[in-house]
Amino acid sequence: MLYLLFYQSPYYHYYTMMLSTTDWAIVILYLIGMILLSVYLSRGQKNQKDYYLGGNSTGAFPVAISIMATQCSTNSILGAPAFVAFSLGGGLLWLQYELAVPFAMIFLMIFLLPLFKRLNIISVYAYLEKRFGKETRTVLSVFFQFFRAFSAGITVYGICIVIEYCTGISFFWSVAVLGIVTVIYDSIGGMKAVIYSDVIQMVILYAAILFAIYISLDIIGGYDAAINAFDSKRLQAIDFSHTGFDGKDFAFWPMLIGGFFLYVAYYGTDQTQVQRQLSTKDAKGTNMSLFLNGMLRFPLVLTYCFLGICIGAYVVTNPDFFNDLPLKANEEPNYNLAVPIFVMQKFPIGFIGLFMVGLFSAAMSSLDSIINSLSATTMQDIVKGYFANSLNTKKEFYLSKVFTVFWGLAISAFAFFVGGISDSIIVSINKISSLANGPILGVFVMGILIKRINNVGAILGLLMGFVTNMLLWFFVPNISWLWWNVTGCVSAIVFGYFGSLINPKPIQEKVKGLVHEGKLTEAFNLSGYWGKYYLALAAYGIIMLIFLGAF
Template identity: 30%
Template sequence: MTFSTLDWTIVLVFIAANLVMGWFLGRGVKTAKEFNIGSGKTPWWAIGVSVIATYISALSFLGAPAWAYSDGLAALAIHLNYPIVILGVTAFFLPFFYNSGVASIYEYQERRFGPTSRAVMSTIFLVTQGLSTGAILYATALVLQFITGIPIPWAIVAITILALIYTTMGGMLAVIWTDVFQAAVLFGGAIVIMIALFVLMPEPIGEVLANLKAAGRLSAIDLTPDPTVPTTIWSGLIGMTLFHVTVYGANQMMVQRTLGAKSIGDAKKSYLLMGYAAFPIYFLFFFIGVLAWGYYQGRPFENTNDIILQFALDSGIPGLLGILAAAVLAASMSTLSSAFNSMATASVVDFYERYFRKGASDAHYLAATRIMTLVWGAIIIVPAILYANSTGSILEVLSKIGSYFVGAKLGMYGLGFFSRHTTERGLLVGVFVGFVVIWAVATRTDIAWPWYCLIGGGATMGVGWIASRLLSGKQADWSPYSIPGQRARFEASGAPTSIDGWSTVPGRIDPRSLWLVVYLAATIAGLIALEALV
């Protein structure tokens, strides 16, 4: 294997461009607010691309093809739900957070329930984000180890340092604009890989597709009503819809960049971009895995996450290894920078500023946030090294890990939005019982992990409501931070209920967002037609 001068040039130019952008954007950051959410002048499309690039990480670039290599397009069902997810998030979550002017979305929990629930929610975020970021670091280190021979621990440290440099300099502005650049590199690299697979296929592509269909690799719609199968249409459209609602609606890393949008309409449009772009992007990654199965004729791999790397090596195309390395670095660094920035923000705003140094200067909090960015970079190296023992799809592994925690998030926000009688004491009882239920389901049953969010969230909400009634009794009025409470507040204050055609009231669906439902139906029909027409 030879990582040529051309390959090194591609990678080094990519790294240099990111560092220069971080330095340039960092010159204008003067306050903690600018570091946390940006300048308030960032265009919506850039925020939207940043949202996409943050979630479509190296896990997707390596893990999605690995997953499809094992299970075919059936695994794509997990990602069909984004139109419904974005519809719900833009209607219920974004207006709450954008209107409040907060830097940490978990401040909502304190306003709705109390300080303990805010600390619990922020802690859950920090733990889950630390684990997922560690997986992303490992995925990227795997690439560098594969193509250069650098030991994985050293590669993890090197990647962390690169991402920390420009994130610490530029904050959220650097995160967003480097994400835009990295997204172009990432998707460009994926398209090059797919074209190369088509061109270099050992048999005519028609025969390959026919063989893939015969092997069941092109079947994306599994109607089996079996809760032990993780990739059915039902787990995708029900269980994983709730999972992804918490990922995009109750996740500091995803929401934080929209808080610096010019208007509520821009914040919603940035998310709508994800609603439309997610399916073709994931289809691209999963289809690459299916084509790779045809290229290698189902040959087993010791580590399926190496498949795309092995293809780049086997193809012999000059510069393809460099393009692939830059694409994976782009995917990883876009997510790492967002994770470091959001975890530092939550740590300072939810804990340091609230419990340790109240009333300090803005310059102090800016310095504290930069220091916490470095601290989290150092901490995340540990789980990244531990992931080196994983040989299955890292995307699937991470999804399973996340499924243990999303039920608590779903329950806490569900009760906050829609329950009059839930109080903090009852809520915390519900969260504890929800975790116990998920542990029991995961260890004592064969129910597939996409259903854990529904089960955990249902347990949290049911027990939380009952415990609240027993411990605190009935509540006479709706909280002003519930959906009915917000509607009453808007009516009483006479505040505008829409700006430029976009609703400012939580709980109202924007008419133009309803096209997402049509889009979802079209994607399902397209997948059925793909298998039928081959």
Template identity: 40%
Template sequence: MNSFDYLVVIAYLAAMLMFGLFLSKQNDEGDYFLGNKAIGWFPLGLSAMATQLSAISFISAPAFVGLREGGGLKWLTFEFALPLAMLLVMFVIMPPLYRSGVISIFDFLEQRIGRSTRFLISVAFQIVRAFGTGIMVYTTGIIIEAVLGVPFLQSILAISIITIVYSFLGGIRAVVYADAIQMVLIVFGLLVCLAYAITFIGGFDIFWASIDPERLRVVDWTYAGLVTDEFALLPMLFGGFVLYVSYYACDQTQAQRSLSAKSLGDIRKLLTANALLRFPVTLLYCITGLAVGVIATGDSAFLSLIPDDRPDYLMPFFILEFLPHGIIGLLLVAIMSAAMSTLSSAVNSLSAVTIADLKGFGLQLGDARQEIRLARLLALFWGGLILYFSIYSGDISATVIEAINKVGSALYGPVLGVFLIAILWRRRTVLSSNIGFLCGVALNLYFWQFQPGLFWMWWNLIGLLVTLSVAILLSLASGKMPLAGGPANWPRERVSPRHIFLATTGLTLFVCLIFLISLSIERF
């Protein structure tokens, strides 16, 4: 990197801080955490995509596809379940959550089940989200260390401090609009990387002919994947379905975006946009990874720069070694801003959940200023805890993206089970819901520690089924009367059967299109 690259980085970071300052005035808690429900569906949709498809995906997905042993386009199977998962989110889970008027989705659990259930799930979310975000900060440290030569610890300290300051200022509006901007930058950066890589190889035909055929295999039809530690169609479909439903509906960092929408109609629009746009972006990640992987395997000098146990260094070193100055700085800006906005999203949502929990314990805040002041103090706490987690996150799995999904898979199924009980099961009880959740989590932790041969994507489905089964059976056995169904004065918004049919048909056809594209890649 030269001075021009550094200037690009500094200018962008300064602009983001000014952007946060410009949007730093909030009237109350609802304004700070939900933007007074006045944010448009399109920036919310881009923000939801950017939170997940951020710095982690930029470096880890291409590394898995293009370089990691046993990797390849099989990662695309992760996208098969997303469109169908969005149907359950937009028509079953989000409507009652949105109508309840909550800021923290775990308040909804207290309304529908009880206080202990709310705190149990809330604490689990806060621990796992802080840990998962710590992995993202860790990834950013890898990038800065590889490209700038700044020691890992110093780099994550710098990025975390800047992000905490930014989180202080902007609230959800700044987070959402910054996410939308960085999503555009990420896609632009991927297109630039792909164009330079294919040009260096000598054209698309040479590039495609140089790919290891095993890396083009999206679905391995030789086994179903019922008991395996590898990617297969069934665990990616069923496990991915549960993971995506839970992530977009029962994870505060994502659900908070839906709760910030103007109406349920806007929620359906932003979720549909995610369902339709994620696959093209993920495919772009994967094709870029294949192209850079071809360069790495054919250039021993370039390959020698990448440690055997650090495949995530593939993209950072490609950017540094093969792209011109100015573009290097811009791509580093895209990656850093993606990680920063992901971190700020986590800090913002964790603050919202923690404040709601403290109020549940009886905390009384005099006015809106005190609420916002406490939210910013909590941002300091969560920022520091995430920083601590980031230092010890590198050894969970061979690539960072799998590590995040492993952490989520242990809890996402059981958490979804509790929300479905809260929404759909009239005979729910506090004790049965809590025991069901703990049984689902305990079984997944057992699989993690003692059954490594079971692919971790199955944990999502298993955790969901165990939680539902235990909770329902215990509630029936208890003989107690069902709990009240929640506030009776929720405003209703009728969705016509025609809209449900069109959405279901359209997204199902889109899943079929994804299958056809994946199969055509294998046979191209």
């Protein structure tokens, strides 16, 4: 077994010597601690609401930090610095994506999350059954499950190439170990363990990022030296010169508008996020978690993007560093490994272990929330939707854990097929997600804003929105994938509307409370309780734009 775990990796002879016994001890103790935490937090679980929503007893702040922790996953820690420092067309342009976040939070606080919270649902797709019918709920849920599982495979891929390179454990066994540990942890703890472990992970990981910045600046000679050494073209944070229709992906308009659609879809229709937001006590707590995420996310992203500047500047003064990066299948350096290799070379013993703990916990915290949400949608939307009469509370609780195991294995399998999608992990996961985000969002927008849409139109809109994006990917490559979030949504609405007219299947009569029937002014009430929060988010978005424009 030791031979299988270690000696099959091409990196064994060098890198296992760099991960000291102290570092291994820190990693192992942390993983054991997380499992014990999940056991402690699992006390009192009696039903699916306890398992999937933490008994609706979680505060807004832990939920907001948990959401941020998912964003600050291995995809971000590996991909964002690589994009800023090395990727073709990269640099601080990635920060333009963040300009859309505050405005997306406003939309969600007005239209989606209070509605979902009021309906007292576990799966966000339960809304679609109430609004359209069981068929729409089933199709959307299956659609989500496949794409979220595939994108989660990218997360597993990201951390496992690091585990392989830094420890000598082969990629196969890295995937196996990470998957098994995460499934055990997730099946025990449920949503409450997911949230509170995310809070711990966020503290550890952010500390590791700051320490990596400190070490790199100390080597380079300080902030001014880093900025002077870094490629000045990559310091540009705003690009008004391109539109995203000319082969240039990372321009202002596609990142602002496409980003708005992406974030509304991600935070408002993706079960992995909505499930946590619904775990609060009431709608006020849910909205507050969105507000806090909108305010705190930008400093986090700015920090790990600045780490990319530091790594890029270090490479300029130490060009031999490129020789330490392994080659991908296309014979180009694997830039996603730049940060962990820098840490392995420059961090002292013990701190390397803490950084590895950060990467492990980031991957596990992202993965366990995804597995938990996939289990929830499978159980709520498929099993209970079609086999409810044969299940009791005990069987439902048992099956919830069975589906957790199933999705953990499926995601691990996907990890072997995602390595070549892009030279940056963070681009890979956003590209895959953008295929589906727009069409899914389009169905929800039709549901909450257009009373005329029926079940046939909703399903047709979803399928045609996805087909539209696939056609753009294969036949119109000059259109940025960032626009797919818009084209998918708009196409879904257009086809859904006309599909409802061509196939006039009766619209459900009981839509009261499920559609915003011409009361947008009332919803966007600046004089009400949430008005000051809307204004604060909008002002924050403008301040962010001014700040980035100064680069």
